[in-house]
Amino acid sequence: MTAPSAGLYQQVQRGGADELVHRHAALVKRIAWHLKGKLPGSVDVGDLIQSGMIGLIEAARQYVPARNTSFEAYAGIRIRGAMLDELRRTDWTPRSVYRRLREVMEMIRAIETETGREADEAEVVKRLGITREEYAQVMDDASRSRVLSLSMEDDEGESHVIDVADDISAQPAVRAELEGRQGALAEAIDGLPEREKLLMALYYDEELNLKEIGEVLGVSESRVCQLHGQALVRLRARLRDWRNGD
Numbered sequence: 001m002t003a004p005s006a007g008l009y010q011q012v013q014r015g016g017a018d019e020l021v022h023r024h025a026a027l028v029k030r031i032a033w034h035l036k037g038k039l040p041g042s043v044d045v046g047d048l049i050q051s052g053m054i055g056l057i058e059a060a061r062q063y064v065p066a067r068n069t070s071f072e073a074y075a076g077i078r079i080r081g082a083m084l085d086e087l088r089r090t091d092w093t094p095r096s097v098y099r100r101l102r103e104v105m106e107m108i109r110a111i112e113t114e115t116g117r118e119a120d121e122a123e124v125v126k127r128l129g130i131t132r133e134e135y136a137q138v139m140d141d142a143s144r145s146r147v148l149s150l151s152m153e154d155d156e157g158e159s160h161v162i163d164v165a166d167d168i169s170a171q172p173a174v175r176a177e178l179e180g181r182q183g184a185l186a187e188a189i190d191g192l193p194e195r196e197k198l199l200m201a202l203y204y205d206e207e208l209n210l211k212e213i214g215e216v217l218g219v220s221e222s223r224v225c226q227l228h229g230q231a232l233v234r235l236r237a238r239l240r241d242w243r244n245g246d
Contacts, residue, residue: 017060021053024060024075028052031079037209039087048083055082097141101233103128104138109237118193121230140222142229188238196231203228 032048059078063071107127111119125135189200195217202208202216210224217224 017057017063020060020063020071020075021056024056024072025053027072027075028056028079031076032083034207035080035083043087047086051082051086052079055079058082100138101142101236104135104142105233105237105240108234109240112237118234136226139226139229139233142233143225184239185235188235191238192231192234196227196234199224199227200231 028049032045032052035048036043036045055078056075059071059075063074065071104124107124108119111123111127121132121135125132128135189197192200199213199217202213208216210221210228214221214224217227219227
């Protein structure tokens with residue numbers, strides 16, 4: 001029996017990819033609308049869907065069933081990654097916001113290094129010489145910028161990224177680095193104050209929105225947003241040593 005030609009194999013592969021894209025197009029919309037609920041109104045869900053479809057197409061072309069990972073799980077990572085990449089390229093966050101976030105992050109890190117415990121809001125506000133209202137605004141900014149990623153630019157515009165998404169197609173060396181990131185992130189999350197840890201689980205694992213989380217925690221939606229920002233800033237501060245390789 002004659003072996004199939006490379007051209008025929010590529011045609012079959014393309015046909016399978018097209019079928020995967022067709023069957024999972026709704027997944028792109030679902031992820032896009034989920035992200036949209038966490039973003040400012042200026043972000044167009046159509047742009048998210050467009051970048052997500054590119055991620056889906058790439059996933060369909062590169063998926064290898066033998067990895068024992070479902071295509072939906074694999075594609076979900078690729079789709080979210082494509083959307084987040086697009087958000088980073090068109091970041092709406094002013095540079096001044098990053099400077100304020102960095103000031104708070106450094107203060108949280110300093111307090112926790114000195115005391116060996118969680119830095120609370122009152123301590124940070126006092127040491128920075130700002131009002132609680134200003135602190136709340138910084139936390140709100142932290143929650144709404146760089147969604148689903150522990151990323152931050154410094155004052156010179158250099159980006160430091162610890163992404164929460166794994167890439168199961170990565171080469172072994174890259175996979176080892178990603179696993180190291182995830183391990184460091186999991187440890188940092190586990191060390192959060194109980195309410196912040198619960199919030200992160202409800203937001204990222206259970207995928208509840210801010211209003212639903214507020215009902216669970218017994219606080220307002222705006223307070224949930226601030227607590228989410230506070231958790232992200234605390235994680236950034238704690239992961240700094242890992243990020244810099246210290």
